[in-house]
Amino acid sequence: MVERQRADARRNYARILAVAEEEVAARGADASLEQIARTAGVGSATVRRHFPTRRALLEAVSRTRIAALSARAQELTGRGDSRDALLEWLGEVVAYCVSARGLAVALSYDDSAADPVHENSCSRSLEEAGGPLLGRAVRDGAVAAGVTVGDLITLAVGIVLATEHRGDPAAEADRLFRLAVEGLSPRA
Amino acid sequence: MVERQRADARRNYARILAVAEEEVAARGADASLEQIARTAGVGSATVRRHFPTRRALLEAVSRTRIAALSARAQELTGRGDSRDALLEWLGEVVAYCVSARGLAVALSYDDSAADPVHENSCSRSLEEAGGPLLGRAVRDGAVAAGVTVGDLITLAVGIVLATEHRGDPAAEADRLFRLAVEGLSPRA
């Protein structure tokens, strides 16, 4: 499991990843791989050797953010009202995706097309982390039974993707998120 | 208003548009402009002369679809239950965006960044067409007052964008659309 790796390879991996985080945050999901290579001081081939596809790079870049969100889910599980906790978490997912460009794209990839060799895809990770949070809300009757964490995340990602090019993405995303949570028709 | 145009220019415009429709439908919103030019039998410069930006091309390609959806909105206005009519229309918007690639991207562009010289942007067109339909639903109390057509369309577009790379986009999109309509918490 632990692929033995040369020291310079690990060093380059880390450098590329660090540069990629900045670059993707700044330019979005289709940042130039060559630019990342140049800034990291490596050849473009080395970038592709460590991250064979753009998806792989985006997922690696997103990993720390995903971890933070997963931790947050655990924190919120079992704390306070179950519906509020779930909504708080989803709101944070939306906010993260808005502020950290590239994350939404990484989460929009098809789970089933994930590299089976490597660890879980980003979305699968998040789904597992959010499972208990959603489960509790469902048991409390705050959410319908058929709904999955994947549904909620996809919805959040969609909202982010659709508002990305707007004047004020954060405000728009938040507005739509609340609309989706409330549903189309006002509560009685 | 009616820009006098040479005959060959109009002919080329039509050919490019026809080719672009097929190409975008097949390859998605980032189809190759040069490929379109080649297939249409014109130079790539001619394509860019008629459609200065990719956005312009996408909006032109989407125009006929938009027109169809607008007509559909008019048909549905005043027919049947106002909530059902609105939902039927939105469902068709989603279905259209799923089946006609590129449409969702065209609708995700910022309204306010639209070319003010030319006619309305795609989204603005649709918003106007859906206005009466939504207005009736709001008056009937089926939709909260603050909601705009733009909100609903953006939500629909987001759902499509987020499910685009899934195994079965149509099914996923439909599922999420219903979830968003119903809201997170089940009805009493």
Place this chain on the structure above:
DNA sequence: GAGGAAACGGCGGGTCCCGCCGTTTATCCG
């Protein structure tokens, strides 16, 4: 320290988008 494998990165090819600019061609008017 030497051998061997792993990792590197430069190079060439292909595609794309873009601006320039000489050439073709439709249109207008004498």
Place this chain on the structure above:
DNA sequence: CGGATAAACGGCGGGACCCGCCGTTTCCTC
């Protein structure tokens, strides 16, 4: 009808990107 004129065309070169190849360097092991 035919020339003038401006619109429209499209080929060309530049720059950026992604990708595969392959000779070279660098690290690890013994």
